[in-house]
Amino acid sequence: MLPNLDLEYFQYLHFYRVPDDHKRGYEESFSPRLVSIGQLHHGKPHLQHMESYKLRFLDSYIKRMGCDFSLEALTTFAMKWINCKLPEDGRNISNDEFVKMMLLDGAVVVEVLLIRSDIRSIGMNKSLLVVMNLTNGIEEDLKHDMLLLENQLPLRFIEYLLSFLSEPITIYKLLLDNFNFGFAPIMASSNSFSTDFGCLSFVELLRRMITGIDKKIQCHGDYIQICCATQLLEAGVKFKGVKGHHFIKDIKFSNGELLMPPFIINNHTETLLRNIIAYEKCSKRNEYICSYVMLLHSLLDTVKDVDLLVEEGIIVNHFGRNEKVLELFNSFYTVKLEKYRSDDFYFHELCNALNTYSKSIWHQWKAKISKWKIILMRDYFSNPWTVISVIGAIILLLLTIAQTICSILSL
Known part of the structure; x- marks a missing residue:
């Protein structure tokens, strides 16, 4: 079932330009290294080398598509997005170029995510990696670029492209395969995370996957400093x-x-x-x-x-x-x-x-007693011979004390 391209979705679709004061000193974490995705970094000179390779990604994507692909529906989606809330410096692009950008960038995202897919029938053509000389380092750069807040496509558009694959796979499954940060699966049976969870981009969905929070929760107060x-x-x-x-x-x-x-x-x-x-x-x-x-x-x-x-x-x-x-x-x-x-x-x-x-x-004393117990067990009771030695030493000490007392009493 194809994702619903309803108008309500576009009312909430909003892509952001990260403020300069937030980037300062850490520009590398917010800037694409290799590829522009979406409108905000489109046309940047240092990203032009990748533009010719985008056509090869698109060709690889088209070869794996089923028979239901609709260029008309794709164009309709792209034209709706062009009217969404974008920073002013992200709007200087013609309608035709915008549709082309959407399709090329979408194909890059899908194909890069499929590199690590464990489903062989839709896994990325390895010969494409060889032709493009996509080493592991370049693959890492591509994934870095896909995590940037300013380098995003609508999540529903990516789901739309995935729905045409001969063997459809969810965006959630692909994100787990590619960006594993140790947190557990959420509703893995869902077909549309843009619909079910209201997520508009990768960044938002990954945030949802890490927090496990699917609705706004009232936070409790100010930041409190604690000990290390x-x-x-x-x-x-x-x-x-x-x-x-x-x-x-x-x-x-x-x-x-x-x-x-x-x-x-x-x-x-x-x-x-x-x-x-x-x-x-x-x-x-x-x-x-x-x-x-x-x-x-x-x-x-x-x-x-x-x-x-x-x-x-x-x-x-x-x-x-x-x-x-x-x-x-x-x-x-x-x-x-x-x-x-x-x-x-x-x-x-x-x-x-x-x-x-x-x-x-009280808790501090309990901790010290527990620490002393650990030291005793580690240094003095780690094997039977040390236990026997300690017991022998205690007996000898007691006998010495008893002998001393008897000597004093006999005086």
Whole structure:
């Protein structure tokens, strides 16, 4: 069934230009490296080399299409989008060129996503990769470009192109194959995420996949600073990576245990997080991802904090040394994030509970006793011979004390 190209969809379709103050110092995370997708970066000189290759992507896409393809419907969709809310510098393009751009860029997105598809019948023609000399590095650059807030096509248009494949596949399945950040599948049986979840672009759908939140939830208050992970551990807080189907919304603090779903850190993480945060700022949506980054920024003060979260399965590091993970989250300067809407911190109550728990003298003493027990078990009771030695030493000490007392009493 083809996605419905209704007029109501276009009333909410809005693509954003990231403010300069948000880009400053991190322009690489917001700028396409190789290919323009959509109108905002169309025609940029440093992206022109890829334009000739777009025709090869389109040819590959056409060869795998079924018999229901409708150029007329595609043109109708493109012409509706040209009247949508776009920054003024994204409108200088003729109608014919706009339709051509939509089809070429859409084919690039579909074909790049299919590179990693595990469905052989629609997997990308590997000979195309050879002809275009698309090495893994260039494939990574293409995926980087697809995560940019300013480099997007309407999600429903991509779903529309996918619907013509000889063996249709959902955009959700392709995003899971290509951008795995460790969070669980949501409603994988859905055929249209632009319709079912109101997602307008990749950035918005990926945000939905990470947070697990499908509707606006009232956030609880201002940002609250907490101790780093190792300090919380010393204060009695336990950390646990929750396996299974969990999202950011499932982060909880209960009975002295902070439960967090695993988050995979890889080469795309910084680009994704920065662009989702920019989306939340521009769209005035609840700042769920911004809140999550601020939470991790608070927890990660030294490499030892990263080591702890990696050990507990909360961070899965595919990025390199743990020092690089620390540098990544330190680069998300908390004050800069906080200044946007400090009253929209999703983890206000959780951080408040963590602070209350960690300041308790009783919990601090319990943590120290537990630490001493671990040291004793590790250093003195790790095998039967050390246990026998310790018991022998205790008996010898008791006998020595008894002998001393008897000697004193006999005087």
